[in-house]
Amino acid sequence: MTPMKEDYLKIIFELGGTKEKVSNKRIALSLNIAAGSVTEMINKLLSEGLVEHEPYAGVSLTAAGIKKAEILIQKHRIWEVFLVKELNYSIADVNDEAELLEHVTSDRLLDALDKKLGHPSRCPHGGVIPRANGNYKEDSHTLLSDVSDGDTVVVDRFIDNHELLTYLGDIQLDIGDKLKIIKHAPFEGPVMVKNITDKQNITVSYKASHYVFIKYVK
Template identity: 60%
Template sequence: MKEDYLKIIFELGGSHKKVSNKDISLGLGIAAGSVTEMVSKLADEQLVVHEPYAGISLTPKGEKYAAELVRKHRLWETFLVDKLHYNFADVHQEAEVLEHQTSDRLATALDNFLQHPKACPHGGVIPSASGEFPEVSRVLLADAKDGEKVTLERFLDNHELLTYLEELQLRPGDEVTVVRHEPFEGPLVIKKAGADQPINVSYKASHNIFIRADK
């Protein structure tokens, strides 16, 4: 579905930079060939710009559409977790259905009811009704250096990923130290602040977690 592609490009920073086919593929868990085909269709609809060997970015039209989808999706996720006490990892699919049935009026009412949350339970910023959103980290956990101390800031909105990270007991806001990158697309070894045992985070998951460096 094209909306899923627009949302993942938005999440990966496609409003401000070029996003690679590989990152979209990892984020959606879809083969690179399928990504190329859909990106071509989005470009035909003037929702993205695709520069071969450089990457993909959202057009103003694509960004407006994506921000609207993301806003409604994340408001529902926040409602489901905060008010209906859904599990952290289980809200994505429910919100996926609800976002498409949500009018702008309902989104505004939901935002008011929730007292204008800034981020969803997975750390993703919630755009305003006008489509504005603050700049967020675009740095992946996979790109952190060995020995670096970082804070997990947000997770890509993917049910499989969120279930996996919940099993590892990782949440946005956790402070971790990067121990080492295992070679040949092996796991990233990290250690949570105050924990004794290291945690192995898969190669794919480490490309779906955004961080900020601790100062």
């Protein structure tokens, strides 16, 4: 399987494609590629039985697609934990290294890394680390962009993207921050929020708001 196909499986998984349909637009936005390229790759994954497609709704992973995505993401996120925890990498810089390492990681090495790290449940950017037995809690799939004005939420995770993580570091938005949504600016404008944790108002760009996943405060 090519690295590009693997990237598609991973992003569909990250966007909630194990249980719901993910639109081509969301895939294109998350991978920063043209929508036409998404259509072409989805057709290839369909022919291999890794995704299911519903016109005007989007794609979801088949059982085979979920299994492949789980293995890829487990290896990728375990390496991210190792790079941050053991080698002091910044969160924004681990993705490319983990992308290379996941492809040369045997089951034995994966098990050894997992044990060495204390069987972590989440990667540095908040994503759940899948387990081979399927016994793991799924990621939150609610986007900051979809939250209504006036709601209070907690930042749960970020899409693993260097540009995004650098930007979020610059505006000081972190996992676990409690936010009150002030206003969504019209015409694909930014989201204005009050960061209750840091006691400051910040503005999150339209694009970044589609990469930030949240949980509602109970």
